[in-house]
Amino acid sequence: MLMPVATIGVYFRVLRDCIFSPDSLIYNILNFDYLMSDQIWNIGNVLSSGMVRVTLGIFGIYVAYFSAVHTARLYHKDTTMAGIAAVIVITFCAYLSGLGSSNNLQQALYSRILNINGILIAIIVGYFVGQIFHFFGKNHVHLKNENINTIRHRAWNSILPTLISVVAGLILGLLIYFFKIRLLDSFYIKSLVGSLQNSNKLFVVVPITMLATLFWWGGIGYPLSSLLTSSNSGAAIANMNYALRHGNAANVPYKYLGSSLVQAYGWMGDVCIALTLTVIILLFSHDKEIESIAKLNLLPVAFGGPQGLAVGLPIILNPLYLVPVVFIPAINELIAAGAIAVHLIVPSAYPVLRGTPGILIAFFGSNGNWKCFAFTILLFILDILILFPSLKMGQKINKELIAYDKQARYDF
Template sequence: MATIGAYFQLLKDGIFSPDSLIYNIFNFDYTMPDVFWNAGNAVSAGMVKVTFGIFGIYAAYFSAVYTARLYKKDSTMAGIASVIVITFCSYLSEFSRSNSMQANFYSRILSINGILLALCVGYIVGQVFHFLGKNYVPSRTEHVLRIQHRAWNALLPTIASVALGLVLGVIIYLFKIRLLDTYYFKSIISSLENSNNLLIIILLTMLTSFLWWGGIGYPLTSLTTSTNSGAALANMNYALRHGNAQDVPYKYLGSSMVHSYGIMGDASIVLALTVVILIYTHNREIEAVAKANLLPVAFGSPNGLFIGLPILLNPIYLLPCLLIPALNELIAAGAISLRLISPSVYPVLSGTPGILISFFGSNGNWPTFIFTLLLFTLDVVLMIPVIQIGQRIAEKLTVYDEEEDRYAK
């Protein structure tokens, strides 16, 4: 599901967007018929909405399913109950925000960037079924009477789960709690984008990377787009007047440091990880996921690999997610101070491959491009031991599962 959404995200941001790189290279404004563009834009935007926009529904469902299944409870009923809870909380969250009789059902709670809350809801519902539900043994054949029996056995935990959801939803409505609201992230994003203090930039980059790893991707997603802050405009105006960006007033501006070097449009972590998987891994399933997501990841749509690998809440990837962007920014700041590369001051079109962001942002400065390639190579090298550790853990888990199946027989 996430991989499908990643491809349509690529189409939406990279082809059917007038501000995208591919759209402008091929001059689609003149070469693409309006009917085709309108249809493509509607289809890609719609698929992104029904995959990433309501991904929290899928996350809550499967979180409840696998939690209940772990304790041999009716996982399907648990999944249905979790969907009711997460959608109800989402609706009341939007209702309390809009203060009108018509609320937008597609809340930030349901977005893939707020997946942590959905996973928690699903887990809690699964635990309710653990303590209140009856044991369930799957059957190859299901008939009406058996389904009725299942529904009756799941009635108590379902009522309890929905009651918890009602309480949470009412609390959200009465106290107007804006879960995952942009207001709580804007201060972080604004401080990071407008700061020229390298220490603050590195610390806030690590914070946003940690939130992204933990399932709250709104701050990091906001940083993948160009900013129109006063400091960014001052840098661009200086570069336009003087013909170069070496002595801009804000050399270490957070928006350019993070976007061009820290995360490189998600290339520093996700694309580097994809390259390492394709070169070093021996796991066919993981390699298949990496191959399927290579194209979207290269153009800045990492959610397919983020979910499919998974990177989300995986302790193996915590340190790389925190340290690699910070290290990239430190190295880039050193290169800028030594005048080896030029600061990125120009706007970059959406859908630009992460490795090329600094190149276009510095108006085609070739030393900057070579430096970014070397920096990306360093990121790939740093990811190699992470993949090796992951392979060892996977091998041990495989052996453990085989032994467990043997004892079960």
């Protein structure tokens, strides 16, 4: 249900990162610094940044609301009131969590808990609020037309579970504040990411990549998003300096640097799984609705915005995609490391501009090495072959669900 919100946010994020960012690939190729006036740039930057913030930035509010709504609906409780209570709880917890790192009200409210990269917590909060309405709320039957008396009666019946939910939220918020519990704290995430980005050892890089992708599949995307940002580590700078002095990156001191392997080959700039699935759906799927979702998200996915597809397909928390999501990036890294070891390709040592399509990161990161580009395409084809059985299994399950739904309606 939240796929439209995520897709709208991702489109505006692509606009912000690719069109209205001076350090982006498209901005520099099209020379927008001279062609685009300051007024247009300011308006575009404000609009795109604002839409990203009210969609992806507070996505957790929408998630908590619908999580509570659908949980309460299972037990025939008042869904609207459950959703409102969940919004109060998640927003209060996010506010107190953010206060520990900022005294600014606005910055505290836009905490990491509410971001689309932290939706697992919002799902859990909404679910528990829905369960509170399950045990303490009165049964509710939806009426097509409601007058003031029926609405007042609904509100009165929902007072007890709403109060219990708010009190539970107060307790959780105070625990977060007084005990300095940093949910999704950037310090721990940076520690995890830093150990991978600076490592030149595959037995460190590959397991941490798998852990980060597991978190992403589970609704915690911060470790992965941090891994895919540009690394200014000493090892990365040493590789770049060597490549600049010698004219190529074949013998850089850190050939298997974690940040380079993840960005160029492991996740290909956040498009590995999402773009692979999009291509498979467009080529082999016979489900018109799924095809429409893939077509709608093709552009943002190509430029590193998989959230719309991940929510709408869905990929996040979908058991069908758990194994491929966790293992495909690791397989890509191991194969790429082997190719680097036998000098089939060169390491990615040069900085890549923001908004570069994931398929081209290895090409630009190797200073235009066509072998690296061809190798990336071959890896992408391999990823398609690995993911294809999961999609076919998903189509089979979907057909069985449709048949079951039709039979249930017939029996009713």
